[in-house]
């Protein structure tokens with residue numbers, strides 16, 4: 001009998017317990033023996049649950065129990081979660097997590113400790129919830145150089161945008177619904193301001209390019225400024241608005257990485273990704289585009305990825321997965337200034353100023369003084385300069401990249 005522990009009994013943690021219960025036979029068949037969740041760590045009172053007797057509030061019970069060989073860290077955050085993960089690894093226990101904030105900010109350090117102790121630190125659930133993406137990048141696509149990764153990486157914002165696009169629901173109401181469904185982070189700021197997607201694109205860039213991309217350095221813009229007017233304008237241009245995390249390799253080995261809302265053409269496979277679903281497009285230099293699609297958030301979908309990692313650790317006990325990246329000292333993150341894009345601009349002011357300043361591809365007739373423009377490609381630095389000039393003679397109400 002294998003003994004496991006779960007640290008954190010929130011949405012994902014309770015899901016991890018449920019998956020172990022629901023699929024006990026299948027899990028035992030795959031790993032070769034039954035797995036028992038011996039402890040669940042949480043400070044809150046869950047004594048009324050049928051498995052209430054398994055709850056502990058003292059982490060050292062898990063740390064000091066030699067029977068526990070694998071632990072799920074589903075607490076979130078970088079405080080206690082970091083400390084407990086570090087101590088589990090130092091105690092020779094493998095740790096599997098959905099905690100993207102911790103992986104993105106301290107992953108390289110924790111992977112190094114795991115390596116030194118001959119155990120595993122695995123994080124399939126940290127990007128794309130239930131979608132397999134980490135393992136495919138490490139294994140199936142390992143023979144490729146990665147050219148570009150571009151994805152809808154946050155279920156909450158995709159759900160909100162879908163509600164705005166199809167049902168004309170306000171941003172606030174759609175956010176409330178996402179929270180009720182358990183998609184949103186405790187503090188929805190991380191979702192709606194793009195920080196959650198930013199952590200995820202950083203993890204994918206770390207894996208793709210082998211050095212740390214620091215979420216604090218990666219440009220990040222969320223969806224809070226998007227209005228139903230932009231949604232309608234996008235539709236007229238044959239596009240939908242999606243929040244994308246994107247990283248693109250440059251010839252000199254550096255890479256752009258950023259999170260921002262984009263207008264994408266309705267024919268793009270990413271445009272059809274709706275509600276809480278996520279999709280990640282990976283372009284490898286041998287495979288071309290490969291797309292991963294599925295539920296990017298939610299209790300059981302995310303828990304299934306955590307449990308699968310735990311099964312992998314159990315099945316391959318004593319063997320290490322070779323996962324690592326550098327500490328960021330290679331400075332691979334390239335500033336966005338030179339990134340070329342076509343832009344959508346909503347401008348209140350004289351159309352002639354727009355035409356004088358921007359390389360216009362198409363523009364609408366002004367409605368109440370507001371004109372919508374699609375530009376030809378120009379760099380981020382050029383666009384910023386144009387926005388400043390346009391704001392001197394009118395008001396740029398929205399500007400988004402188009403893909």
Ligand code: HSE
Pocket residue numbers: 126128129153154155156157183184185191196296297298
């Ligand atoms: N809040 C996250 C999302 C959860 O909405 O995608 C999964 O990381």
